[in-house]
Amino acid sequence: MTARQSPPQRPLTARIRPEHEPFGLADYERHGGFQGLRAALKMGPQDVTGLVKSAGLRGRGGAGFPTGVKWGLVPMGPDAPKQKYIVANGDEMEPGTFKDRLLLEGDPLQFIEGMIIGGYAIGASIGYVFLRAEYVLAAERLKAAIAECHARKLLGRNILGSGFDFDLYLHTSAGRYICGEETALLNSLEGKRAVPRSKPPFPATAGLFGKPTVVNNIETLCNVPHIVHYGADWYAELSSGTTGSKDGGTKLYGASGKVKHPGCWELPMGTTVREIVDDHAGGMREGLKLRGFLPGGASTDFLTAEHLDVPMDYEHIAQAGSRMGTGLLIVLDDRTPLMAMLRNLETFFARESCGWCTPCRDGLPWTERILADFEAGRARASDIELLRQQTRLLGPGRTFCPHAPGAMEPLQSALKYFPDDFSAAVGRDGAGG
Amino acid sequence: MLSADEIREIDAELAHYEQAQAATIEALKIVQKHRGWVSDEAVADIAEKLGTSPATVDAVATFYNLIYRKPVGRHVIHVCDSVSCWIMGQPRLTELLRTQLGIDYGQTTADGRFTLLPICCLGTCDRAPALMIDKDTHRDLESVDAERLGVILERYP
Numbered sequence: 308m309t310a311r312q313s314p315p316q317r318p319l320t321a322r323i324r325p326e327h328e329p330f331g332l333a334d335y336e337r338h339g340g341f342q343g344l345r346a347a348l349k350m351g352p353q354d355v356t357g358l359v360k361s362a363g364l365r366g367r368g369g370a371g372f373p374t375g376v377k378w379g380l381v382p383m384g385p386d387a388p389k390q391k392y393i394v395a396n397g398d399e400m401e402p403g404t405f406k407d408r409l410l411l412e413g414d415p416l417q418f419i420e421g422m423i424i425g426g427y428a429i430g431a432s433i434g435y436v437f438l439r440a441e442y443v444l445a446a447e448r449l450k451a452a453i454a455e456c457h458a459r460k461l462l463g464r465n466i467l468g469s470g471f472d473f474d475l476y477l478h479t480s481a482g483r484y485i486c487g488e489e490t491a492l493l494n495s496l497e498g499k500r501a502v503p504r505s506k507p508p509f510p511a512t513a514g515l516f517g518k519p520t521v522v523n524n525i526e527t528l529c530n531v532p533h534i535v536h537y538g539a540d541w542y543a544e545l546s547s548g549t550t551g552s553k554d555g556g557t558k559l560y561g562a563s564g565k566v567k568h569p570g571c572w573e574l575p576m577g578t579t580v581r582e583i584v585d586d587h588a589g590g591m592r593e594g595l596k597l598r599g600f601l602p603g604g605a606s607t608d609f610l611t612a613e614h615l616d617v618p619m620d621y622e623h624i625a626q627a628g629s630r631m632g633t634g635l636l637i638v639l640d641d642r643t644p645l646m647a648m649l650r651n652l653e654t655f656f657a658r659e660s661c662g663w664c665t666p667c668r669d670g671l672p673w674t675e676r677i678l679a680d681f682e683a684g685r686a687r688a689s690d691i692e693l694l695r696q697q698t699r700l701l702g703p704g705r706t707f708c709p710h711a712p713g714a715m716e717p718l719q720s721a722l723k724y725f726p727d728d729f730s731a732a733v734g735r736d737g738a739g740g
Numbered sequence: 741m742l743s744a745d746e747i748r749e750i751d752a753e754l755a756h757y758e759q760a761q762a763a764t765i766e767a768l769k770i771v772q773k774h775r776g777w778v779s780d781e782a783v784a785d786i787a788e789k790l791g792t793s794p795a796t797v798d799a800v801a802t803f804y805n806l807i808y809r810k811p812v813g814r815h816v817i818h819v820c821d822s823v824s825c826w827i828m829g830q831p832r833l834t835e836l837l838r839t840q841l842g843i844d845y846g847q848t849t850a851d852g853r854f855t856l857l858p859i860c861c862l863g864t865c866d867r868a869p870a871l872m873i874d875k876d877t878h879r880d881l882e883s884v885d886a887e888r889l890g891v892i893l894e895r896y897p
Contacts, residue, residue, distance in 0.1 A: 390758070402822035402861040435756075440769075440806050441818075441862055443875045476756040481765050481804035484860055498757075498764030498790075500803040516758050563824040563865035570866045605823055605861075635865070643827055651826045655860060661803075 314541050315339075317557060318533040319526070320573040323413035329448055332455045335416040341461065343532025347424045348469040353383060355428040355535060362539035363555035364531070367406075368396055368487070368524030369603065369632045371621045374531075380511035381429040381519045391431040391519040394496065395422055395528055397438040397445070398480060398487040401604035402655060403637035406559035406571055407525035411438075411445035414529075415452040419475065421528035423466065424535060426473045429521050434475045437492055440482060449477055484659035488708055489522040491661065502663045503708035530556055545575055546620075552577025554620040562588040564638030565595050571635065577623070581615040583636060595640040599724065603632020605652050606713030608720035609639070629720065645728045649721055650678040656714035667711035670701045674718070681732040691729050695722060742785045746770055750789060760790045764800050768807050777808040805859070813848040813855040815896040818872040822861035825869035829882050833869050834858075836889055854896070 315321040322330055322338050330338065347355050360375025381391060395418070399407040411418060422434050438446055453475055456462040464472045483501050485491045490504035493515050514520025534542050539555075546552040554576045560583050561571035567589030574583070584590065584597065591597050599609045602619065608629035610617065617627045624631045639648065657671035674697045680686040698719040701711040722729065742750070753766040767786045772778050778801055780794075787794040801807045808816075819837065821830050834845075837856060841849055848855045864870045867879035873896055881889075 399863050400861055403824045403865050404861070405863040405865050408863045439863075441859070441872060441877070443877075478756075478766070479769070480806075481769060482806035482859075483804055495765070496762065497759065498762040498800060500799055516762075561866065563868060564827050569868070601823075637824055637827075637865075639827075648823065648827070651821070651823055655822055659860060 314537045315533075316545065317573045318537075318545075319410065319417070319529050319557060319559065320413070322417065323409065327409070327413040329412070329414055329452070330416065332416060332452075332459060332461075335414075339536070340416055341420055341532075343534070343536040344420050344423055344461070345467065347427055347535045348467060348471060350535075352428050352430055355424060358539055359428070359531060359534055362534045362542040363553070364527065364534060364542070365554060365621060366524055367526035367530075367558070367634070369401065369606075369630075371631055374523060374527055377511065377521055377523070378425070378428050380509065381521060382512065383430060387430065388518055390433070390516075391429055392515045392521075393422065393426045393429060393431040393434045394492065394515060394520060394522045395434065395436045395525055396487060396489065396492060396522050397436055397442070397525045398492060399442070399525070400439055400484045400487055401606065401633050402652075403563050403601065403604050404561075404633040404635045405563075406561060406633065406635060408442055408445060409559070409571055410525055410529050411442065412448055415445070415448045416456070417529050417532060418525055419449075419452055419456055419462075421531035422475060423462070423473050424531050425521065425523060425528055427471055429519070431519075431521070432472050432474065434473065435496060435515075436475065436477045437486070437496055438477060438479050439486075440480050442479075446477060446479055453477065483661070484655075485661045485708075485710060488710065491708070492522060493520065500661070502661050503710075505707070526559055546577050549575040550577030550579075550618055550620075552618060552620040553622060558619070558634050560587075560619060561635035562638055563635070564600075565592045565640045565643070566590065566638055567592055577618040577620040579616050579618050580610075580636065583619065584615070584638065588638075591638075591640060595642060597638060598641045598643075598645075599639040601632075601637040601639075601717055602629050603634050603636075605637070605655060606630075606709075606716055607632040608716045609724055610720075611724050630716070644682070645721060645725055646678065646681040646732050649718060650675065650682045652717050653678050653714060656710065660710060664707040666701050667706045667708075667714075670697060671711060671714055673697070674701070674714070678718075681729060684732055684734070686729075686733050688730075688733050691722070691726075691733070694718065694729070698722070742771070742782075742789060743774065746774055747789070750786075754790075761792055761796070764790060764792075764797060765804065765807075768797070768801050768804075772808060776814075777811050805857075811848075813853050815853060815874050816855045816857060818857050818859035818862075820860070820862040820864075820868070820870050820872075821858045824861070824865035828868035830869040833871065833881050833884060836884065836886060840886060840889060840893070854893075 356378040364374040491501040495501040510520040543555040653675040662668045698715040753763040787797045
């Protein structure tokens with residue numbers, strides 16, 4: 308029997324050791340593991356959902372949808388479909404994002420515990436982890452942790468004598484960024500091309516194999532055991548008591564690009580960009596200035612040095628004109644050529660389009676070619692307007708899914724904040740006009 | 741024809757899903773693990789095993805960039821060319837590889853040792869630029885030179 312642990316300030320990473328070698332089950336339990344699950348199994352499923360709702364947990368995969376609300380959309384009770392599913396989205400491929408890797412490699416049992424609780428809350432007897440193929444170490448550690456849980460009856464039939472059955476399977480993917488979109492992910496899990504589905508119906512009513520399904524991000528699920536164990540008030544207080552943010556809990560933030568010490572850190576929700584860049588990433592490398600940053604991955608709008616004091620939470624980043632996304636910053640310094648960076652971003656989005664709808668399939672390669680002209684200094688003045696037009700024609704509502712609108716976010720914000728870079732790149736080789 | 745090992749491994753995956761087609765990607769990955777790539781014949785065999793058509797299996801096989809429908813080298817090098825690695829010097833890294841191996845993306849060295857491919861963000865952006873060779877991730881390659889790269893490549897005969 309272990310003494311009750313004092314509530315942690317950094318719950319998600321509290322058990323992650325410096326070399327990221329994960330705890331086995333016994334050590335995990337000694338450090339407070341499976342307390343959340345034990346508490347959840349004594350509650351009614353809908354009470355677990357209610358608790359997650361009142362904690363204010365929002366999806367950490369990018370869209371920020373309230374997790375408890377998502378769970379609450381699943382049909383419950385005697386008339387609900389017998390088979391339901393919970394799926395973990397571990398297809399971490401948003402450029403600049405490396406948080407779920409840390410959570411899965413460093414503490415796979417925490418994730419599994421969150422997954423079992425999620426399954427219990429929505430009445431799902433089967434869970435799948437959809438993991439990107441390249442996370443080889445995470446896959447190994449997950450497999451070992453799943454086996455250990457089976458051996459100790461934390462997975463399988465009648466978990467901890469509660470009468471709740473839950474099996475968890477690992478599916479490793481075969482590539483393609485679009486698999487991160489939740490309905491594309493479900494098609495992929497069904498062994499099909501990862502093309503997004505039309506909504507409605509939403510996965511909560513008709514998801515995997517047509518059954519009610521919840522898809523949650525890895526980091527999102529890792530929050531759940533702590534919320535159940537320590538309560539909604541404690542969770543909200545993690546941020547409201549420090550940064551004053553309305554969004555509860557902590558968040559894995561990070562920074563990449565030419566900062567002194569790139570990395571990933573668990574901090575209270577609402578930590579400012581300046582604190583992340585200066586205190587945690589050590590500031591910019593010698594001789595470089597921060598010119599802008601993508602707050603939460605390649606598909607989020609640029610913000611600039613003027614936005615350094617913006618708190619990183621859903622509301623404030625949206626007010627500043629961008630999106631929280633995955634919460635890991637990609638920093639643009641004053642020596643990295645912006646036109647080439649944009650060309651790199653749009654090459655990525657063009658390559659990763661699933662090809663289903665025309666604006667995305669044809670519009671992204673077109674955008675990429677125009678930006679290649681800017682990069683090479685052979686663009687025409689009229690191409691600036693053409694790019695602006697692309698950001699509208701590939702924007703929200705014009706395409707089947709959010710892939711192309713996401714691709715337009717860095718471009719439209721670059722046109723807004725850095726117009727001189729575009730004009731300066733026009734017609735240097737005499738082809739302008 | 742699928743080997744006994746391949747069939748056994750595919751059957752294990754089939755048990756995880758309520759529909760056989762769901763095991764398509766696993767089946768393709770199992771065959772590729774054993775043979776290095778997925779031939780037309782293997783596509784047809786997988787289709788038969790899963791009770792679907794070769795066209796359905798091929799539609800899936802050709803969608804995913806980590807399923808190889810052409811033979812590849814003994815080792816596949818995937819260079820992350822997404823934005824964080826790009827900022828940290830991926831173009832230089834790719835150039836070094838091109839020079840050292842004498843091949844471009846999508847090509848295989850004449851001795852059948854290496855295939856070079858780009859890949860999207862490997863999720864290790866704090867230690868960029870990075871690449872994968874087979875299942876190994878190599879990080880912190882910002883200041884890599886031909887000599888150090890050679891030492892890495894030597895581990896893959």
